[in-house]
Amino acid sequence: MSWVISLSIGESFADLTAQDEATSHSLRWYLPSQPPEKCVQSLSEHLGSASIKEVRVSPRWGAKILRQGLGAPPAILVTSGFEHWLEMNAPVSPQSYSLHPRRQLSMIDPNLIFPMNERLDADGKVVRPVASEDLEYMASKLEMMERSHIAVTYLHSNKNPEHEIQTGQFLRERGFLPRLSSQLSNEGQERPRWWRAILSAYMAPVLDEVVKDWATAFANVLEVGEEKILIHDEASWRPWKEEPCRDWVASHFTEERALHQKLSRHKDQFGKVLYFGIEEFLLFDLKEAQQRVWDSPVGPVAVNHPPVRPLNLQPTSMVEPSPWGNASFDHQIAGYEPGPMSMGRGVKPLFLDLLYIHTQQDWPVELANRFNSHTNSRIKETLSAMSRSSSGGGLEAEEIVEGLLRLAFEQIINEVLPSEKVTGVCGPLAPVMQSLFAKYRQGHLFKTAEPPDFRISQSLLNLDTSIPE
Amino acid sequence: MSPNFTCDQISSFFKNQLRDIFCGALLYGDEALYIKPASVIDIATLPNAAHTCQKYLDLGDEDIIVMNDPYSGGTTVSSLTLIMGLGSALPNDKGQVYLIERIHFKPKVQMAQSVEQEGLKIPPTPLVQNGQTNQMFFEAMTAHPDAPDQFKERLAQALDHLQTQGRKLKTAFKSPLWSWSKKDLKTYLKMSYELVQKHLQEWSTGEKSLESRLIDSTKIKLRLEVSDDTILFDFSGTTPSKHWNLTDSAATGACIGAVLTGMGHTTAVNSGTLKAFQVLAPSGSLVNAKYPAPTYAGMTDGAPFIANLALQGLSLFAPDLKMAQSASSHCAFNLEFANGSHFYDSVTPGVAASHNHPGLSGIDLWHKHHREPSAEEIERRFPLRIKTFGYRQNSGGSGHLRGGDGMLKIFELLEPAKLTWTAFQLTQPPGGEEGGKSAQGADIYIQKPSGEKRKLESEGTTSIESGELLIVQSAGGGGYGDMTEGV
Numbered sequence: 001m002s003w004v005i006s007l008s009i010g011e012s013f014a015d016l017t018a019q020d021e022a023t024s025h026s027l028r029w030y031l032p033s034q035p036p037e038k039c040v041q042s043l044s045e046h047l048g049s050a051s052i053k054e055v056r057v058s059p060r061w062g063a064k065i066l067r068q069g070l071g072a073p074p075a076i077l078v079t080s081g082f083e084h085w086l087e088m089n090a091p092v093s094p095q096s097y098s099l100h101p102r103r104q105l106s107m108i109d110p111n112l113i114f115p116m117n118e119r120l121d122a123d124g125k126v127v128r129p130v131a132s133e134d135l136e137y138m139a140s141k142l143e144m145m146e147r148s149h150i151a152v153t154y155l156h157s158n159k160n161p162e163h164e165i166q167t168g169q170f171l172r173e174r175g176f177l178p179r180l181s182s183q184l185s186n187e188g189q190e191r192p193r194w195w196r197a198i199l200s201a202y203m204a205p206v207l208d209e210v211v212k213d214w215a216t217a218f219a220n221v222l223e224v225g226e227e228k229i230l231i232h233d234e235a236s237w238r239p240w241k242e243e244p245c246r247d248w249v250a251s252h253f254t255e256e257r258a259l260h261q262k263l264s265r266h267k268d269q270f271g272k273v274l275y276f277g278i279e280e281f282l283l284f285d286l287k288e289a290q291q292r293v294w295d296s297p298v299g300p301v302a303v304n305h306p307p308v309r310p311l312n313l314q315p316t317s318m319v320e321p322s323p324w325g326n327a328s329f330d331h332q333i334a335g336y337e338p339g340p341m342s343m344g345r346g347v348k349p350l351f352l353d354l355l356y357i358h359t360q361q362d363w364p365v366e367l368a369n370r371f372n373s374h375t376n377s378r379i380k381e382t383l384s385a386m387s388r389s390s391s392g393g394g395l396e397a398e399e400i401v402e403g404l405l406r407l408a409f410e411q412i413i414n415e416v417l418p419s420e421k422v423t424g425v426c427g428p429l430a431p432v433m434q435s436l437f438a439k440y441r442q443g444h445l446f447k448t449a450e451p452p453d454f455r456i457s458q459s460l461l462n463l464d465t466s467i468p469e
Numbered sequence: 470m471s472p473n474f475t476c477d478q479i480s481s482f483f484k485n486q487l488r489d490i491f492c493g494a495l496l497y498g499d500e501a502l503y504i505k506p507a508s509v510i511d512i513a514t515l516p517n518a519a520h521t522c523q524k525y526l527d528l529g530d531e532d533i534i535v536m537n538d539p540y541s542g543g544t545t546v547s548s549l550t551l552i553m554g555l556g557s558a559l560p561n562d563k564g565q566v567y568l569i570e571r572i573h574f575k576p577k578v579q580m581a582q583s584v585e586q587e588g589l590k591i592p593p594t595p596l597v598q599n600g601q602t603n604q605m606f607f608e609a610m611t612a613h614p615d616a617p618d619q620f621k622e623r624l625a626q627a628l629d630h631l632q633t634q635g636r637k638l639k640t641a642f643k644s645p646l647w648s649w650s651k652k653d654l655k656t657y658l659k660m661s662y663e664l665v666q667k668h669l670q671e672w673s674t675g676e677k678s679l680e681s682r683l684i685d686s687t688k689i690k691l692r693l694e695v696s697d698d699t700i701l702f703d704f705s706g707t708t709p710s711k712h713w714n715l716t717d718s719a720a721t722g723a724c725i726g727a728v729l730t731g732m733g734h735t736t737a738v739n740s741g742t743l744k745a746f747q748v749l750a751p752s753g754s755l756v757n758a759k760y761p762a763p764t765y766a767g768m769t770d771g772a773p774f775i776a777n778l779a780l781q782g783l784s785l786f787a788p789d790l791k792m793a794q795s796a797s798s799h800c801a802f803n804l805e806f807a808n809g810s811h812f813y814d815s816v817t818p819g820v821a822a823s824h825n826h827p828g829l830s831g832i833d834l835w836h837k838h839h840r841e842p843s844a845e846e847i848e849r850r851f852p853l854r855i856k857t858f859g860y861r862q863n864s865g866g867s868g869h870l871r872g873g874d875g876m877l878k879i880f881e882l883l884e885p886a887k888l889t890w891t892a893f894q895l896t897q898p899p900g901g902e903e904g905g906k907s908a909q910g911a912d913i914y915i916q917k918p919s920g921e922k923r924k925l926e927s928e929g930t931t932s933i934e935s936g937e938l939l940i941v942q943s944a945g946g947g948g949y950g951d952m953t954e955g956v
Contacts, residue, residue, distance in 0.1 A: 326473035407477060414482060
């Protein structure tokens with residue numbers, strides 16, 4: 001007996017599937033993702049002494065790292081004269097009507113940007129070569145600063161990568177971990193190409209650590225060798241240890257690729273499918289082509305990915321006072337740390353709390369066990385207090401809950417309509433959301449695209465693989 | 470359903486339906502239901518454009534009118550406004566609905582004496598009628614020698630885009646998703662007005678005046694009257710200007726934009742919001758120019774100046790809004806090459822510091838933030854080598870809180886070109902406040918290969934040779950407070 005395991009590591013939950021290679025029989029778990037050893041121990045109790053052929057890992061942390069600024073700004077080597085170029089073009093929030101807008105900038109540290117006196121022209125011809133004394137000087141500074149993750153981002157490197165390659169080689173020989181923009185993307189515009197290298201380097205310290213923890217857990221508990229821990233890049237599953245300068249931006253879209261591949265078989269039936277995950281709501285457009293550029297929190301990033309985007313409303317979207325004197329959903333996403341009030345954790349109501357008030361049926365068992373129905377009154381009191389504090393408010397809790405649920409429904413349907421009359425729905429929270437839709441449906445049809453117990457980790461098994469479904 | 474939630478839902482509906490429109494508006498009869506401006510001048514010019522078209526032309530279901538005439542509700546001749554009729558799109562209602570989209574072409578800086586010299590001026594003209602594109606007009610317009618670059622392709626794309634958005638919106642209105650009545654819309658507009666009133670009540674009331682002068686002695690006089698439910702901006706006494714000309718609707722938008730920014734307004738703008746404002750602009754003055762005065766400089770650099778002035782006036786009623794001075798000039802310029810191509814660019818100034826925030830560098834408070842074009846693409850398309858695209862270090866005024874830096878762009882010419890620029894400013898660089906220091910003003914230089922530098926006037930035309938450097942530096946923002954404070 002030999003198992004292939006796929007593992008989707010969310011911020012708070014790990015979604016695992018183990019499939020017997022010979023029989024295709026599969027087992028599934030949805031467990032807290034910390035600590036990894038405990039999670040792997042649960043697997044081992046079911047897998048017994050059978051061997052593990054490979055473990056496909058998809059750390060679903062990229063969104064959280066970018067949202068909360070959890071990564072480590074890398075050193076950036078950039079063509080001289082363009083040290084501020086990325087910062088100048090960072091997204092500004094709010095876009096309008098603010099005296100003090102801010103640039104969204106946590107991924108770069110101006111003190112870690114090093115201008116390099118090299119230059120290529122628009123045809124890739126050398127105007128000024130890379131000077132070895134510049135490289136030596138910069139390397140000694142980086143050693144002093146103890147920075148190992150470096151993004152090398154030169155103008156016109158897509159036309160002529162030699163300067164980046166030369167720089168990268170020098171850095172590797174000195175023990176650094178360089179990511180070359182020209183190696184990761186051939187995008188003809190510098191900023192999306194540079195951001196690919198920078199974000200990969202930015203996310204690396206956290207994601208390397210996350211995968212390492214799980215690799216260690218698999219090694220300790222199930223004696224799985226490092227070479228069997230696989231990560232997906234844009235094209236295939238590869239051993240994690242093989243590539244020290246992993247392209248984490250490409251890996252960020254592993255689950256979207258897997259889900260899109262799986263859902264594409266429905267494209268004659270649905271133009272769009274909504275995925276309602278425990279940590280994320282996504283909208284898949286099955287009729288659109290692959291996208292070349294990702295509209296990320298830092299702006300456009302060059303990476304091929306399927307036509308999928310997060311919904312504006314997320315399971316842990318926060319409820320905040322609205323300028324209209326009621327409550328509404330904020331852009332902020334709370335995550336599960338601390339988490340929903342209905343799990344006895346957070347102190348601010350989230351969309352998940354409202355869903356739980358709406359229905360206690362049809363929740364995936366892994367979440368259902370965590371809810372505490374005694375919190376309902378506390379949630380309602382919090383909502384009432386919110387309404388009382390905004391002028392023109394003073395609504396009753398029941399009215400607020402009803403209003404918010406309807407607002408949620410309309411926000412979702414506004415993102416889907418009006419191009420489709422029928423939308424596919426899948427994911428662990430799909431049954432709960434279906435019951436919300438049934439209440440407000442108003443003529444639009446939401447049909448189940450995949451069975452209610454469908455898991456992302458299953459689709460990871462089928463991504464670029466010979467493993468049958 | 471409480472009216473509060475109804476307003477949220479209606480607002481959310483419009484926001485979602487218009488999410489693929491960068492700059493535009495939705496009107497129902499005379500009422501602007503949703504205005505999505507790219508800059509403050511769009512706030513009032515977008516509805517004005519629609520009203521002008523409604524007044525003089527019939528706009529049937531899916532008919533489209535095109536225009537760019539600043540004196541009919543446009544802004545500059547490089548910004549094209551398309552207005553599409555959606556018929557009686559609301560269910561069980563005869564009121565006409567209109568969707569507007571404004572698209573922006575690359576402008577051409579000219580030393581123009583009239584708006585006609587600034588480019589191809591298009592009065593409101595039917596482009597699509599009864600389902601048919603007016604092909605003869607389309608071809609004539611796009612073939613005109615003064616038409617902007619890539620006009621034909623982009624106009625065709627814009628038409629297609631607007632038609633798609635308009636039809637999507639009509640379907641959405643007819644779907645169960647739209648379940649509100651005319652009464653709900655009235656409540657939405659009324660509550661939008663009440664939101665502005667609520668903010669106004671936080672400010673003191675009364676009347677204050679202020680005055681400013683431009684480098685060419687143009688006088689701008691502003692009297693503000695703030696009450697619990699309205700604000701009046703009275704520009705009586707303002708003189709005409711040779712350099713900056715705004716239409717009255719653009720000046721109105723600048724004033725409204727300043728108020729909404731001062732309030733930190735977070736909901737969309739509509740007719741209800743606009744009800745709280747009145748602007749009196751004497752005919753022929755800088756803030757109510759008459760045809761055929763050229764408008765490019767006024768709409769690009771003059772409007773931020775008016776908005777900054779309005780904000781300065783508002784700080785007399787709301788001290789929290791007090792800031793040092795921000796610059797308004799974007800140092801716009803073009804380079805025209807022998808092969809007929811022309812490169813346009815501008816350099817955003819820094820924002821002034823306030824009593825509790827340092828200024829931001831290279832940000833325009835009065836325009837939606839846009840990304841700069843790709844440096845690699847510029848070098849591919851034009852005979853230029855970019856030496857620097859960065860901040861102009863330490864150009865913001867010092868103080869307890871520092872003003873934001875301007876930006877610096879240095880280009881090496883690889884072929885000769887004709888340079889035209891406008892960096893018209895006030896007599897002094899942006900000043901500090903409460904002991905804060907002035908910022909550095911905008912400068913434009915040409916530097917020869919020998920290193921010899923020539924500073925250019927505030928606007929003009931000159932030739933620039935291959936191998937020379939063009940150095941464009943925008944102004945910083947003034948500093949706030951004495952540097953020794955808190956030491």
